[in-house]
Amino acid sequence: MSQDVIQVISAFAGAAGFALVFNIRIKHLLLASVGGLLSCVIYLLVQTSVENYFISCFVSSAFCAIYAEVMARIYKTPATVFFIPAVVALIPGGSLYYTMSYLIQGNSELFSQYGRTTGLYALGIACGISLAWALWYMIQKMITDIAKKIKEK
Amino acid sequence: MINTATDYKKILNTILDFGELMVSVGAEINRVEDTLTRLGLSYGAKRMNVFAVTNNIIVTLIVENGTIYTQSRRFQSNAGTDFTKLEKLNSLSRKKCGGIISHDEFELEISQIKSEKSNKLKICLGSMLAGGAFTLFFGGTVCDAAAAVVFAVAIYFLQAYFRAFCPNNIIFNLISSFIVGIGICAVSQLASLNADKVIIGDIMLLIPGIAFTNSMRDLLSGDTVTGIMRLVETVIWAAALAIGFVLAILAMGV
Numbered sequence: 001m002s003q004d005v006i007q008v009i010s011a012f013a014g015a016a017g018f019a020l021v022f023n024i025r026i027k028h029l030l031l032a033s034v035g036g037l038l039s040c041v042i043y044l045l046v047q048t049s050v051e052n053y054f055i056s057c058f059v060s061s062a063f064c065a066i067y068a069e070v071m072a073r074i075y076k077t078p079a080t081v082f083f084i085p086a087v088v089a090l091i092p093g094g095s096l097y098y099t100m101s102y103l104i105q106g107n108s109e110l111f112s113q114y115g116r117t118t119g120l121y122a123l124g125i126a127c128g129i130s131l132a133w134a135l136w137y138m139i140q141k142m143i144t145d146i147a148k149k150i151k152e153k
Numbered sequence: 154m155i156n157t158a159t160d161y162k163k164i165l166n167t168i169l170d171f172g173e174l175m176v177s178v179g180a181e182i183n184r185v186e187d188t189l190t191r192l193g194l195s196y197g198a199k200r201m202n203v204f205a206v207t208n209n210i211i212v213t214l215i216v217e218n219g220t221i222y223t224q225s226r227r228f229q230s231n232a233g234t235d236f237t238k239l240e241k242l243n244s245l246s247r248k249k250c251g252g253i254i255s256h257d258e259f260e261l262e263i264s265q266i267k268s269e270k271s272n273k274l275k276i277c278l279g280s281m282l283a284g285g286a287f288t289l290f291f292g293g294t295v296c297d298a299a300a301a302v303v304f305a306v307a308i309y310f311l312q313a314y315f316r317a318f319c320p321n322n323i324i325f326n327l328i329s330s331f332i333v334g335i336g337i338c339a340v341s342q343l344a345s346l347n348a349d350k351v352i353i354g355d356i357m358l359l360i361p362g363i364a365f366t367n368s369m370r371d372l373l374s375g376d377t378v379t380g381i382m383r384l385v386e387t388v389i390w391a392a393a394l395a396i397g398f399v400l401a402i403l404a405m406g407v
Contacts, residue, residue, distance in 0.1 A: 007290055020278055023236055080363070083366065087366065088357070091362050096360075096391075129366065
């Protein structure tokens with residue numbers, strides 16, 4: 001099996017694992033894990049086409065935020081329930097570990113390289129979800145406002 | 154009908170119980186402030202002022218006749234998350250605001266949700282699944298994943314039974330990552346596993362990911378104070394984790 005397939009499957013399993021750790025209701029388990037799978041697929045697709053960590057994380061985390069908001073509307077739950085399992089595969093655990101490991105080894109070149117990657121990951125995730133939430137709330141407000149005006153007429 | 158001062162004082166206390174519980178199960182602060190405001194208004198308050206941060210809530214309730222009641226609640230900031238309780242609290246507040254249930258029923262349900270024990274097996278299995286899956290995700294072999302599953306159980310036991318003895322999350326992260334790090338390094342040397350992959354898989358279980366994303370959400374929604382508090386907390390927690398593992402690796406010479 002290629003590494004990509006393993007990553008997608010393990011992202012699905014990892015998302016399910018985290019959903020269980022956070023005591024999710026079993027009826028939401030499957031959809032929460034599918035969020036993790038989709039976010040990993042999107043990350044890999046963007047990564048192969050643009051080869052930029054920041055942009056891949058940005059797009060993928062923005063997707064997670066929208067996915068969670070949509071699911072939250074459908075199932076009437078807080079969006080966090082679907083958001084956390086979806087986004088968890090994007091957390092830069094690997095590069096965080098190597099950053100600190102090269103720090104101890106005193107390899108300043110690799111340390112700064114991995115440190116930058118970790119920072120870019122975190123920044124990409126933060127920017128992606130921030131932008132997605134901002135757009136989501138704007139659109140939501142516009143729709144409710146327009147609906148209100150139509151009702152008044 | 155609620156009209157006496159004692160009634161409002163009790164109501165305010167119940168509202169604070171609700172808010173404290175929400176924060177402790179992992180709700181974002183702006184959701185907490187919003188919900189408490191709605192609850193207060195549903196009790197007939199003319200105006201509600203809610204200020205919440207990660208370890209303190211202050212609520213001021215202004216009644217129709219102009220009387221002002223204020224109470225505050227200080228509690229320990231933690232990184233606990235329980236989606237089931239969060240959902241239950243969410244629907245409970247909807248029921249209360251919709252006027253479906255009375256104050257007594259509301260109070261009763263709060264204490265029921267609070268005392269509810271989470272399913273330990275579910276959380277333990279989840280830790281195992283997540284630890285193993287993320288070891289594979291970051292390029293570990295099947296043997297590495299098996300080791301990560303074993304240490305995920307260790308992390309689960311530390312979280313379930315050792316956390317209560319730690320004064321705060323910083324100390325807990327430092328000590329537990331050190332213990333787990335020592336164990337992983339020892340096993341990896343004996344069984345010639347990739348210690349780095351095993352640690353990466355299990356580190357995911359300890360990283361305060363929810364607190365981090367909640368801090369982003371709080372910052373974005375204008376709760377700058379809370380957002381910065383949470384962000385600084387998560388950075389300190391993550392640093393404690395890193396230091397714990399670093400000490401373990403240095404001690405074991407991997």
